[in-house]
Amino acid sequence: MVRKNKKPYTFSNSSSRGSDANKKHNFSNSGNKRDNTPDGKKKTYNFSSSEEVPKEKERDYSFAQETVEDKIDSPHIIKEEDLKITREDVSNQRKIFDILKDESKIDDFLDFLEYELNTKIVGQKNASGYLSMAITEHLQNIIQNEKSHKPGLLLIGPTGSGKTYVVETILKYFHVPFVSADLTKITVEGYQGDNITVPLSELVDKSREMFTAEQLKNNPDIDIKYAEKYGVILFDELDKIAKNKEMKQKDVSGEEVQKRMLKLLYGSEETIKGDRKIRTDNILFFCAGAFADLESRVDLEKTCVSLDDDFDDFDDSVEEITETSFYSKLKGNVVETLVEYGIIKEFFGRIGNWVVLNEHSKENIKEMLLEKKNHVLGEIPFNLLLNNLQRKYKNLSFTDDAVDLMVDRAYEENKNIGGRAVNSLCNFTKMQMKIYLRHHRTQYPFDSEIKVDAEMLEEVLDYVPSK
Numbered sequence: 001m002v003r004k005n006k007k008p009y010t011f012s013n014s015s016s017r018g019s020d021a022n023k024k025h026n027f028s029n030s031g032n033k034r035d036n037t038p039d040g041k042k043k044t045y046n047f048s049s050s051e052e053v054p055k056e057k058e059r060d061y062s063f064a065q066e067t068v069e070d071k072i073d074s075p076h077i078i079k080e081e082d083l084k085i086t087r088e089d090v091s092n093q094r095k096i097f098d099i100l101k102d103e104s105k106i107d108d109f110l111d112f113l114e115y116e117l118n119t120k121i122v123g124q125k126n127a128s129g130y131l132s133m134a135i136t137e138h139l140q141n142i143i144q145n146e147k148s149h150k151p152g153l154l155l156i157g158p159t160g161s162g163k164t165y166v167v168e169t170i171l172k173y174f175h176v177p178f179v180s181a182d183l184t185k186i187t188v189e190g191y192q193g194d195n196i197t198v199p200l201s202e203l204v205d206k207s208r209e210m211f212t213a214e215q216l217k218n219n220p221d222i223d224i225k226y227a228e229k230y231g232v233i234l235f236d237e238l239d240k241i242a243k244n245k246e247m248k249q250k251d252v253s254g255e256e257v258q259k260r261m262l263k264l265l266y267g268s269e270e271t272i273k274g275d276r277k278i279r280t281d282n283i284l285f286f287c288a289g290a291f292a293d294l295e296s297r298v299d300l301e302k303t304c305v306s307l308d309d310d311f312d313d314f315d316d317s318v319e320e321i322t323e324t325s326f327y328s329k330l331k332g333n334v335v336e337t338l339v340e341y342g343i344i345k346e347f348f349g350r351i352g353n354w355v356v357l358n359e360h361s362k363e364n365i366k367e368m369l370l371e372k373k374n375h376v377l378g379e380i381p382f383n384l385l386l387n388n389l390q391r392k393y394k395n396l397s398f399t400d401d402a403v404d405l406m407v408d409r410a411y412e413e414n415k416n417i418g419g420r421a422v423n424s425l426c427n428f429t430k431m432q433m434k435i436y437l438r439h440h441r442t443q444y445p446f447d448s449e450i451k452v453d454a455e456m457l458e459e460v461l462d463y464v465p466s467k
Contacts, residue, residue: 101144123358150285156289166357176232177232179202180236200264365422393437406429409461429457435463
């Protein structure tokens with residue numbers, strides 16, 4: 001199949017985390033009013049905290065943000081009743097290590113892990129699958145005292161795509177110490193800022209939390225040894241320490257930090273707080289970065305592959321999956337691209353593998369809102385919103401077109417803050433709704449039936465109390 005109308009590449013301008021911090025997220029004045037469903041009826045969301053969000057029919061979000069290769073090579077669907085390993089089987093470190101020692105249980109464990117991650121992570125199956133395998137194999141080698149190269153990995157994806165969240169979520173099942181370190185705070189020794197050993201100290205602190213006071217008293221170095229053997233560190237914001245080609249003096253927070261990182265990645269003995277020594281040979285290192293300004297810093301004509309050149313043989317519906325951002329279209333030679341961007345070539349001697357996380361689609365956003373539990377509160381975001389409002393307004397409900405409006409607005413904000421837009425919008429909607437209903441309590445008594453449709457919700461979200 002050859003496409004007659006070739007589509008040019010489009011590039012998203014994902015903002016960096018630094019700029020996100022100062023941005024005021026405004027969900028008002030966006031989105032259009034919705035019409036009723038074709039039959040003239042509106043679906044209503046109204047349920048108690050113990051119920052799941054009702055669905056008209058089962059929707060398949062499996063491939064909403066995966067690459068073409070993911071779609072074609074997607075594994076079989078894993079059902080809960082088919083699992084041979086349960087949450088109880090991985091409830092503590094001893095149990096999970098017993099599983100990792102038994103090669104015959106590894107496939108069952110990976111099936112369990114895949115099923116669990118599907119309930120927590122939207123899209124990004126390529127990233128979660130690779131990370132699960134890499135971490136499992138690494139810890140197997142450590143536990144069984146087998147020599148092997150550490151599977152260093154670089155995660156590339158826009159702000160809010162879940163780079164840190166994916167790693168953190170997977171590692172919770174392994175019961176090992178984990179630290180996410182912000183590289184923008186790190187400088188080389190002797191200059192203002194944290195030095196590269198600070199994340200190592202934090203890793204030992206995390207390790208220390210896993211032992212009792214008696215264990216630490218009997219074996220004072222047990223926290224160091226555990227961190228050395230099983231610790232994992234994610235260096236985030238790698239793109240922010242790319243070397244500045246125009247800087248003539250020593251780049252103490254860019255290229256020099258990269259060079260200092262090399263010692264840790266290859267294995268070295270480092271001194272941390274309290275003059276304690278820690279070796280990094282077995283510590284597993286991951287790196288992550290948005291590389292949001294890649295288009296302006298790198299000649300993408302050389303490093304970005306054309307969709308039409310490489311995927312002409314695939315079905316149109318599959319092609320659409322890959323057209324969301326340039327993140328999914330980098331050539332296989334990512335090294336050349338990122339070296340030109342400002343990452344030193346030696347870095348890839350240890351971080352030689354990479355995985356791309358794409359921007360979330362509108363379908364992903366809807367799934368986050370209605371089906372996936374918030375990783376902090378453990379509840380579905382829309383449930384939290386509705387249950388909070390129903391404490392006072394017990395007969396309040398949302399129609400289907402109102403939910404669609406929420407999805408649209410979260411998707412628009414997603415361009416700036418990624419998946420965090422869902423929780424931000426729910427909090428904003430909750431506060432605006434309470435203010436609006438309080439100021440219109442004559443029209444909406446707390447014990448009356450209140451159906452929030454798209455027209456009303458739009459008015460609520462844009463509502464500004466009069467002076």
